[in-house]
Amino acid sequence: MANVILIGMPASGKSTAGVILAKHLGYNFLDCDLAIQGKTGELLHETIARIGNEGFIKTEEFVNLSLSPDRSVISTGGSAIYSPAAMAHFGQLGRIIYLKVSLEKIIERVHGEDLFLRGVVMRGNCETIEDLYKERCPLYEKYADITIDCSDISVDGTVEAMLATLKE
Numbered sequence: 001m002a003n004v005i006l007i008g009m010p011a012s013g014k015s016t017a018g019v020i021l022a023k024h025l026g027y028n029f030l031d032c033d034l035a036i037q038g039k040t041g042e043l044l045h046e047t048i049a050r051i052g053n054e055g056f057i058k059t060e061e062f063v064n065l066s067l068s069p070d071r072s073v074i075s076t077g078g079s080a081i082y083s084p085a086a087m088a089h090f091g092q093l094g095r096i097i098y099l100k101v102s103l104e105k106i107i108e109r110v111h112g113e114d115l116f117l118r119g120v121v122m123r124g125n126c127e128t129i130e131d132l133y134k135e136r137c138p139l140y141e142k143y144a145d146i147t148i149d150c151s152d153i154s155v156d157g158t159v160e161a162m163l164a165t166l167k168e
Contacts, residue, residue: 002093002094002095003069003070003073003074003093003094003095004021004025004072004073004074004094004095004097004162004166005076005090005093005094005095005097006021006073006076006096007076007078007097007098007099007140007143007144008078008098008099008100008101009078009101009106009132009133009136009137009140010078010106010118010120011101011106011109011110012078012100012106013101013150013155013158014075014076014078014099015031015033016155017099017150017155017158017159017162018031018073018074018075019073020155020156020159021159021162021163022072022073024159024163025073025166026071027071027072027073028069028071028072029072029073029075030067030072030073030074030075031075032060032063032067032074032076032077032080033075033077033119035067036059036077039059039062039063040059043119044118045117045118045119047059047119048121053121053122053123056079056121057079057082057083057121057123060080060082060083060086061082061085061086064080064083064086064089064090065085065086065089067093074093076090077119077121078120078121078136079120079121079123081136081139081140081142081143082121082123090143091143091145095146096143096144096145096146097144097146097147097148097162097165098141098143098144098146098147098148099148099150099158100137100140100147100148100149100150100151101149101151103129103130103133104151105151105152106129107129107130115129146165146166148161148162
């Protein structure tokens with residue numbers, strides 16, 4: 001099996017479920033946010049503050065396009081879907097799974113968190129998590145090979161659903 005690429009909203013479980021999925025598959029795990037931090041030498045929010053949202057998106061695209069892993073579960077940053085080139089690259093690397101989570105669950109999971117400190121790109125007219133959800137969900141759906149609704153299942157349930165779908 002080729003790589004497995006996880007996309008979805010911030011707090012959808014890409015990194016958490018991704019690590020467990022990688023262990024089950026005997027794959028490596030690659031977190032794109034950490035790859036960006038390794039490239040820039042700073043935290044995501046520091047990079048966004050320094051070069052702005054559009055500059056960050058270009059940096060993210062550059063890092064994502066430089067990836068060529070084998071037998072890996074790749075957790076993308078939530079904003080990776082803003083780059084058609086990066087998403088085409090991920091499509092060539094493996095199967096893209098969208099971890100779909102309801103807006104209500106996302107709000108519950110990020111409640112009280114500062115989205116800026118989390119390194120979330122809020123571009124254009126996006127000022128709230130609701131705005132971000134409305135803008136990004138159609139893009140996640142566009143690029144997904146597989147969609148798993150994990151709004152009401154545990155992390156283990158999400159991993160089980162991914163494993164079952166990947167075996168099909």
